[in-house]
Amino acid sequence: MAGTTLETQDNMSRANELSVNGIVIGAAEIRAEAASHAGDADPDLAARRALVVRELLTQRARATGLLAADAEIDDDVIDQLLAMECATPLPSEDECRRYYTANTAKFSSPDIVFARHILFALPPGAAMASIRARAEHSLRELRRHPDRFEALAASQSNCPSGQVGGNLGQLSRGESVPEFEAAVFGATHTGVLPDLVKTRYGFHIVQVERRIDGEPLPFESVHKSIERFLCEYVRHKSIQQYLTLLASEAELHGIALDVRAGPLLQ
Structure with missing residues (x-):
């Protein structure tokens, strides 16, 4: 056995x-x-x-x-x-051109957004409800008086950009956290976004000042890639x-x- x-x-x-x-x-x-x-x-x-x-x-x-x-x-x-x-x-040039024609959406200059924000940060142990309420109150005010954005950013934002009116400058995709990017690039209008943007950093009030849509790149500029x-x-x-x-x-x-x-x- x-x-x-x-x-x-x-x-x-x-x-x-x-x-x-x-x-x-x-x-x-x-x-x-x-x-x-x-x-x-x-x-x-x-x-x-x-x-x-x-x-x-x-x-x-x-x-x-x-x-x-x-x-x-x-x-x-x-x-x-x-x-x-x-x-x-x-691959031959013809093969490259066929790929370019079939995938034109992949070959364009990046979309660009010029934006400002006011950050209501969520420090560890903070009461989220009270911070959200304060952010929503400020958002309602700015929806009525968008010209006050820079002043409110300077007085309320927990981001260093508050010292320059919340100015984030020029943004393109991939330069901010996914939640913020989805809110900014997912809209098409300019001005103060109608809803708060929640990210890992806290609640944001966002104002989009200008949008520049990407444009198709010519084949010659992307041939080698x-x-x-x-x-x-x-x-x-x-x-x-x-x-x-x-x-x-x-x-x-x-x-x-x-x-x-x-x-x-x-």
Whole structure:
């Protein structure tokens, strides 16, 4: 009975053993690699996938003569191998123009807003209801008398910008916290916004003084960036296909390798 149990455990151990074409990747190596994937949902699986890809590339580099039998693969050898077996052609100008035409919304100058604000900060332990009530009272006053905005900013705002009438200057997307940005760029009118803007910093009264909508950029000014994007996209797909081919031709144990599941090769 004890012998049967030991045999069963031994079979289970071999079933879980990770190997590529007979080359075993040990548990200690997997644990060490898993430390580099602590942020993944399954660090052990991520480590196994990374080590299998590395071993596949190592064996292929040795087969092509790029790597000596007793040498460890490095980034330079990987780059040479991919350049030799996974070349990525540059996209043509016509391909770049087609992408530009199909994605014109991506290629425009940024929307710009000139704005002021009054911040009613929420310090730790503060009574939110009373601060909100004070902010709403000031908002109602400014909706009736927007010309008083700078004076109220100077006397009430908890932001240093209050000393310059709440002036935030020129804003574009990505320069403020998401809640504030959504309120400012989500509207189309100018003047004092009708509602308070709640952010992690507190309650804001916002006045939009001017809006400048972004304009389409000419193809010539974005041609090179489109070319780089398409080249990187094609390279990524080409590497996925290359790894899929290597995996399909290899004898793998301890993993079902799917290169579509994530960026196996950085």
